[in-house]
Amino acid sequence: MKNSTGLLILLVLMRLVSMVEARPIHYGAINDPGLLACDQLDWNGKKQQAVDCYRSLQQQKREPAILAEVSWALGDIKEANTLFQTAVKLNPDDAAIRVRWGELFIQTYQYQDALDLFKEALERDPENAYARIGSARALIERFESDAVKSLQPVLENNNAPAGARLQASLLLARLAIEATSSDEAVSQLQQAESIATQAGLPKLEIYALYATLDLLKGKKDSEWIKKALEINPVWGDLYAIPGYFFWIGRRYREAIDLYSEAVRIQPDHWLAHMELGINLLRNNEVTRAREQMHIAYHGDPYNPKTVNTLRLLDTFVDFDVLTRPEKPAANLFPKMIFRLHKDESPVLVDYAEQLAGKGIDEYSQRYQFTPKEPVVIEIYPNHEDFVVRTIGMPGVGILGATFGYLFAMDSPTDHADNEYHWGTTLWHELAHVFTLEMTDHLIPRWFSEGISVYEEWRSGPIKGVRIPVNVLEAMVERKFLPIAELDGGFIRPSYDEQVIVSYMQAGLVCDFFDQKYGFGKIVDMLAQYKKGLDTSTVIGDVFGLSVTDFDKQFATFVEQQYGELLAHLDQWKKLQSESIKAFAAEDWDSVIEKSEQAIRIFPEYVESDSPYVLLAQAYAANKNVDKEMDTLLAFWKRGGYVPPASKKLANLLYQANRKNEALEVMYSINYVAPFDVELHTTLGDWMLEANRAEQALREYQVVLAMKPHDLADAHYRVARASHLLARDDEARRHLLAALEIAPHYRPAQKLLLETTQTKQQQ
Amino acid sequence: MVFATILENHMNRNFLFCLLFVLPLPAMALLNVTVIQGLDGEAEYGKQFSAQVKTVFSAVESVTDKNNIVVFSGNDVSRDKLLAHFDQLGKTLKPVDQLLVIMVGHGSYDGFEYKFNIPGPDLTGADLVNMLKVQTTKLQVIINTSSSSGALLDLLKGDGRTVITATRNGEERLATRFGTYFTNALEDSAADINKNNAVSLQEAFTYAERMSKDYFENQGQLATEHPVMSGDKATQFVLARTVTGATDTSDPELAQLLIKREQLDISIEQLQLRKDELPADDYLNQLQQLMIDMSLVQDSIDQKGQPAGEK
Incomplete structure (x- = not known):
């Protein structure tokens, strides 16, 4: 995680050093006829002429702000950044330069830096509408809801420049599309079109957004696409803009088609190649994804999403790809495919398979939908790798993400607090597989x-x-x-x-x-x-x-179900707080009194600081084992899963000779904190005792896969379970492995004599 | 008693074999242990350090006479007293003897000099060098579980000395967990990897290093300490026996069984050394036979009430 964050910082810095990226349409924050002339050639698809035009501006040795725009347009972000910096130094009170510099930062995903520049611009020119638009854009990119507040005043201000008002309309149209308010989107686009017509500004983005609305409604031969292509036949954003709305709407397959079109008409649209690659990856098309990411990298080696994703792809060699069943029946695809880190797959795969298999069966029956492809489950030991896999950039606090038949999620190893129930995340994401696929992702x-x-x-x-x-x-x-x-x-x-x-x-x-x-x-x-x-x-x-x-x-339903609890929530919080204080003071009688009252008010509260946990410990302190066990059992049955509490409960149940329940409770820890040698050793021992040698063997094999400190004992236990299952070769192999490490290990010696004598007798 | 402190590798087993049964009476080597408990700084650390020292004392008591164990703690610790103590050891210990020094407490490093925090003037890295320099014992082990103890590595390593530090350099300055895990190893049977009912220096270090690493991983924290061991005598050096029991050497039958077990140990080690040369099946077949023989011998020894493992 830390490495990925470091990488991001490095990449962001590198990105400012040099980068090749298309410059978004400039709607006139900097008003310069020479620049406008070049921009117009660019908007109209006259690429070579536009390049010649920009180069001529460079030769004219124009002022730094204009030269920054030129460098940006020619793909030299490093130079553009330097020139903006110089321009700001030369013109410290010029708000427009800071606005454009901020927009450069938006393109490099540095939204806070951009916001800072827009703020500085507004301090110099409170009426600068472009700065307000820039702020709104940065907030929109960060998925913050405050964006609209900056847009509406600009739109309603007839004195604001047309370019700013046009951008406000475009951004509001985008938000409306995102919120599936197509009427509102159309209204905004009509307004944008009117402004663009009056001011002679480009309409390409307007057409792309109209096309988006058509495409989202299933109308593939949108007239807006034709209109845009007539103006500029090599403008890849015509497809990349709708592509964006399809992927944020989780319609990844259509997004792939759109980004493919974007790179077909504009092969040097590196961002579209990158987005195409990421969406192919979401569709589990790893080879094609890698190809696209390489193209994107070749064109723009400093895009952090591209580099992060390529680095992630490089780590795939460290992952096992496991199909379940391993050998599906003829003409059938496997039910599940797991991509698990090699260090973790021996521990996780059986539990993941068991739960996912159960889930697929249950969901198929309840939702009357049979998966048409294998369900692909990826579990990442590094949270930031998982986030990069999801959106290309680190730094988002999510636990799982489903893209269709494929979902990715965090491994429990990345959650040291043991408060992450990875089994629940798997169950949650698996439900998405069904709801997405049975609605063609239209849910x-x-x-x-x-x-x-x-x-x-x-x-x-x-x-x-x-x-x-x-x-x-x-x-x-x-x-x-x-x-x-x-x-x-x-x-x-x-x-x-x-x-x-x-x-x-x-x-x-x-x-x-x-x-x-x-x-x-x-x-x-x-x-x-x-x-x-x-x-x-x-x-x-x-x-x-x-x-x-x-x-x-x-x-009404909420009131009926929760009215009582909500009315007493403050009282519960007070009792909970008092329980914790009494616990700290080791005032066990008070802990018992307060916790019991708190449980009566809110019995469903089973987080790690639950009154059940405090109550159980108070009973333990009072040496009231029966009540301690009853409390922990009530906690567990309501969904409490704190591993130490579960372990304690399992051991108490075991001591009380309630061994089946003990096993069930102990087994449940596998879905929270499975990387625990003691857990699997105990489970193996208890299962062996319950004549469940096959399951015991699986637990012991997990222990062995974890390369425990006591390796001789781990081999010995595998040998013992294998012997009971009459798997003589496996038993012999592990016994000798145990004795090779510890020649004097008596249990292993005894088992060796037992197995060899048994064999001789046979 | 002496033999408890030696020797698990092949060469030394042969040597032991000779000593036991060929030579009339070998010179008796002595394991001398010095435990130094430094200042606690906070009461909580004081409890931890005292507990660690207690565990160490109990453990080494199983491998040497308690008269050979000296503990400096509380007001007994001072630089002068320590210098005098080691000066005296330098005069009394013989080259065949063994010296084990265990330091529990806080250390500091200012970029130039390591200091072990004790009442009065601290004990410096240079002091330690001088204290050990005058020792004539060939086998010296120094274990320092303090913060910044890694600063001692370059100073103390060499001359066949085995050095264990809780940190890899002087810059790891936070209070360490290594000492707790290292002392836990001395009383946890899980540390006894080869199940010979004895915890060697190597086993204790491996255990503590792993526990320390697991701690930081499980907490999701960057590790603030990286234990280091230098020297090559760690597998031979037994720190604690987990099962104690005297060998009845007056029983000739038992003596023969012990010799047989020793021979089997040697044969097993010799076979393991040839593992890569042999076809896998041959190796396993031979190993199996030796292990069966070993198991049968141990059965016979058990019947005579002699524990398995460490001799």
């Missing part, structure tokens, strides 16, 4: 996330509705969104915790559907979304409700 984000959360709660490895306290607080403050706007809570959150609040709301909505109308309605909704219908229509068709009526019903 809205809120519903896809809602179903995945709902499945975590109702069918996942740790069952039970788990709503974080901060979400409950948001519920108290009535922060749930109307269903028609719920997608916005995921894509452009307006406050820090809105994403998690939206997840929980979406999960509750699905729970509501199930409880009030039956699970079948969820499947019906999926069928409707596959037709390309929007949420209002789907709610109307499936439930006969308007979205407003639906919101009212849902609010």
Whole structure:
């Protein structure tokens, strides 16, 4: 993780040193007729003439700000950066230069630097509309919701330059498309077209966005594409712009087609090659992806997304690709394919296969959908590698991402706190595979996330509705969104915790559907979304409700389910806090009293600081083993999964001769913290005791794969289980391996005599 | 007692074999242990250091007479006392004897000089060099679990000396975890990799190094210490025995069995040295036969109440 971050910084710095990248359309922040003349040639697809024109400006030794634009247009970002720097020094009060410099930073993904420059520009010229537009763009790139606040005033200000107003309309149109508000998008584009016509500004982006709307509706022969091609037949953004909207809408296969078109008409569109590569990777087309990334790298070796992704691809040699079943029946594809790091695959693969196999079977039955391809599951030991695999850049706090039949997720090894239940993440992402594929990726984000959360709660490895306290607080403050706007809570959150609040709301909505109308309605909704219908229509068709009526019903449901808890939330928080304080003071009677009260108010709270955990420890301190065990069991049954608590519970159950339960609890730790030699050794021993030698062998093999300190013992245990399974060769091999390390290891010596004598007797 | 401190490798086993059964009475080598507990700085460290020293004492008591163990802690520690102690050892220990020095506490390094923090003037790296220089014992082991202890590596290594430090250089200045893990190894049977009921210096170091690495990985932290061991006597040097029991050498049958076991050990080691030369099946078949023989011998020894492993 740290290395990747370091790499990013390095790459960003390198990118400013030199880079070859197309310059976005310049809408006139710097007003210069000579530059405009060259730009117009460029917009009209007269590439060579444009290059000649820019070079002539260079020869004229124009002022640094213009020469910066020229260098940028000619692909020399390093020089452009230097020239902007010089220009700013020479003209410290010129807001326009800082605006354009900021826009250069946006292109190099350095949004905070860009924002700083726009801020500086506004300090010098508070009325500079281009600076406001620049700020909005940087915020949009960071998926922040405040962007609109800067745009509307510019649009409404008739004194603002046409180029700024045009950009405001274009950005608002983009946001509207993203929010699937096509009417609003069209309205903005009409306004943009009017401004462009009056001011003689280029309309290429307007046409590309109109084309996007057509393509999103399934209209492939959009007239807007033809219109744009007539103006500029080599403008790759005509396809790359819609490509962007398809990939953020998780329609990766169509994005691949669009980026392919972009690079077909503009082979030197390195960004499009890069995006094509990333989307091919999302579609598990690794070889083609690598080809495209190499092309992108050849053209622009300093793009951090390109370099990060290529470096990630280089690490694929360290991964095992494992198909399950290993040998599928004739004419059948394997059910699952795992890409797991070689250091981790021997530990993870069986547990991942077991859970994913169960999930595929259950989901196939419930959603009446059979996967048409193998489900590809990638688990990354380095979180930032996983994020780069997802978006090309590090630095995003997500745990899993599904691209269709392929999903990628974090390995538990990257979560030292043991609070990451990787089994639940796998279950969550697997649900996305079904909801995406059975709707041809047309399901809205809120519903896809809602179903995945709902499945975590109702069918996942740790069952039970788990709503974080901060979400409950948001519920108290009535922060749930109307269903028609719920997608916005995921894509452009307006406050820090809105994403998690939206997840929980979406999960509750699905729970509501199930409880009030039956699970079948969820499947019906999926069928409707596959037709390309929007949420209002789907709610109307499936439930006969308007979205407003639906919101009212849902609010009633939330009140019925959580009203009592929400009314006592403050009291619970107080009790929880008092329990923790009493715990610190080792006042066990007080811990018991406060924790029990807290549990009565909010029995579903099973995070690591849960009152159950405190209560169990208080009982342990009072040497009340039965109550300690009962408390830990209640915690575990409600979905508590803190590994030390689970281990303690398993051992208590084992000591109480409740061995099957002990095994079940101990086994559940595999989906939280599987890289634990003691865990697998104990599981193996208990399974052997329960005459489950096959499973015991698997546990012991996991121990061996972890290269434990006590290697002789690990070999010995594998040998013992193998011997019980009459796998003599394997038993002999491991026994000798144990004795080779520890010739005096008595248990191994005894087993050796036993096995050889048995063989002689046979 | 002496033999407990030696020798697990092939050459030394042969030597032991000769000593036991060919020579009438070998010269008795003596293991002398000096444990130095430095200043704690904070009460919590004080508890940790005292616990570590206690464990070390208990462990080395299983391999040498307690009269040969000296512990400096609390107000007993001073630079002068330590210098005098080692000066005296230099005069009394013989070349065949062995010297084990274990230092538990905090260290510091200012870019030029290492200092082990004790009451009064600190003990410097130069002091340590001088203290060890006057020793005539051939086999010297120094273990320093303090912060910055890696600064001592270049100063102390060489002359056949085995040096273990908690850090790889003087720049790793944070309080270390290595000492805790190293002393844990002395009483954890899991540290006994070869199951001979004895924990060698090598085994203790491997255990502690791994535990230390695992700690930082499990915490998701960059490691602030990297233990280092230099010298080549670590596998031979036994720090603790996990099973104790005297050998009844008056029983001739048991003596023969022990000789047989020793011979088998040698044969096994010789076979292992030829592993790469032999076809895999041949190697495994021969190994299996030797291990069966070893197991049968051990069965017989067990019947006479003699523990397995370390002789």
